[in-house]
Amino acid sequence: MAWLLVAGCARLGGREPVRGEIDPQVTAAVAARVPESCRAAVTTAMTAGERLAGPCATTQSRAAQEALSATRQRSFGLVDRTTVRLASMGLVLSQAHLCRRWPLRAPGQASLDVGAARLAGCNVRRYVGPLAVSVSASDGTSLPVMTVRSDQDGQVEVSFAEVDALLRARGRGGLGSFTALLVGRDGWAARVKLPELRAQLAQWHATWVGRGRGSPALFAELHPDDEAAAGMRTRALEASLKRQAEDAAAVDRGELSARRFLERHAWSPYRSLVEQKDGRSSP
Numbered sequence: 001m002a003w004l005l006v007a008g009c010a011r012l013g014g015r016e017p018v019r020g021e022i023d024p025q026v027t028a029a030v031a032a033r034v035p036e037s038c039r040a041a042v043t044t045a046m047t048a049g050e051r052l053a054g055p056c057a058t059t060q061s062r063a064a065q066e067a068l069s070a071t072r073q074r075s076f077g078l079v080d081r082t083t084v085r086l087a088s089m090g091l092v093l094s095q096a097h098l099c100r101r102w103p104l105r106a107p108g109q110a111s112l113d114v115g116a117a118r119l120a121g122c123n124v125r126r127y128v129g130p131l132a133v134s135v136s137a138s139d140g141t142s143l144p145v146m147t148v149r150s151d152q153d154g155q156v157e158v159s160f161a162e163v164d165a166l167l168r169a170r171g172r173g174g175l176g177s178f179t180a181l182l183v184g185r186d187g188w189a190a191r192v193k194l195p196e197l198r199a200q201l202a203q204w205h206a207t208w209v210g211r212g213r214g215s216p217a218l219f220a221e222l223h224p225d226d227e228a229a230a231g232m233r234t235r236a237l238e239a240s241l242k243r244q245a246e247d248a249a250a251v252d253r254g255e256l257s258a259r260r261f262l263e264r265h266a267w268s269p270y271r272s273l274v275e276q277k278d279g280r281s282s283p
Contacts, residue, residue, distance in 0.1 A: 016130060017077035017095050019188040020049030020105050020112045022067050030066045034059055051104035051116065064120070065101035076103050077127065077188040079111040080154065084192075086201055087161060091189055093131075093154045096122035110191065126154035131189055133158060135167065136180040143172065148183075158183055158190075209235075244268045251277060 024047055031043040038056035042063055045052045052060045078094040094114060096103055100121030105112055117124050127150055134144045145166050150156040163181065164174045175181070175194055183190040209216050209232065217236035248270040250256035258277040265271065 015075075016132065016185040017075040017127065017188060018073060019186055020076060020103055020116070022046045022049060022064075022102060023071070026067050026070050029070065030063045033066070034063055046102075046104070049105055049112075050107050050109075051119070053107075060104075061101060064104060068099060068102045073102075074098070076112055076117065076122070077184055078113055078117055078124065079189055080114060082190060084197070084200070088157050088159045089183070089190065089192065090155065090157050091150075091183065093127040093150055093156065093189055094124050095127040096120070096124055098123045111188065126150075126152070128152055128154065131156060131184050132182075133163060134182045134187075135163070135175065135178040135194075136182060137177070138179050142182065143167075143178075156189075241269075244270055248274060 027043055027046045031039050031046070034042050038059045041052060041056050042060045045060060046063060046067065051057075074097055076096040076099070078096055079091065080094055081090075081092040083090040094117075096112070096117035099117070103112055103116045103120035103122055105116055109116075114124055129150060131148050131150060132144060133146050133148060134142050136142050145163050148156050148158060158181075160175065160181075167177070168174045176198075179194055180187075181190070181192040181194055181197070183192075215236070216232040216239060244265050247256055247261050247264065248268075251258050251261050251274055258274045261268075261274045262271065268274075
């Protein structure tokens with residue numbers, strides 16, 4: 001009995017849910033029975049996976065029920081929370097099932113949430129299972145990168161550095177060569193516009209550096225094309241020279257060995273002076 005329970009749970013989490021968009025062919029078949037006054041609005045909204053408000057809302061609700069009956073789709077992905085950090089993105093995910101009608105997003109929402117699932121009469125549970133991570137290029141082509149798995153609480157973390165490293169290992173140039181990062185099949189869990197993400201991360205990083213909690217040199221390396229990069233390189237050089245001066249003074253006081261200084265600073269305007277103390281000469 002225990003083995004059957006584990007196997008059953010594995011099957012439930014073995015296939016990803018989907019987003020809220022409805023197949024255009026299914027939408028067309030259902031919309032053909034919608035009154036003409038609402039047909040265009042219902043068709044557009046259902047194809048986009050969005051919920052209508054106003055006089056056509058009830059008509060769309062009936063159409064969404066027909067759409068669910070016309071397909072074998074029974075599982076929909078829900079995003080409870082998204083947290084973007086400097087190095088990663090964290091998600092808390094759920095899954096809608098046993099729905100009475102096809103769940104639809106509120107206008108302007110990027111993904112389905114628990115509210116949309118409740119309106120569609122769905123049962124909701126945490127999503128425990130695989131998530132495909134892929135990237136999209138400017139021409140719309142998609143490249144699978146890796147698969148992550150959400151835990152028992154529906155939580156999952158996607159590391160930007162890991163995705164970048166895997167792409168570089170394949171000779172694809174890293175995240176900078178792509179326009180979007182997709183988490184989940186067809187991006188049901190997240191669709192991140194990478195140019196906007198890079199700008200946001202650069203802004204956060206610059207703020208951290210300004211507060212003394214980050215490295216100007218690392219900023220310049222991670223965001224070479226950002227408008228703040230030149231200033232960060234200058235700050236990094238100034239910080240390096242200050243450290244060299246402090247270390248050279250420590251050598252004079254006998255608090256730091258000349259050999260340790262030379263190991264620490266491969267290039268320095270103080271190097272020749274320190275080499276004299278170490279009995280070396282510059283090449």
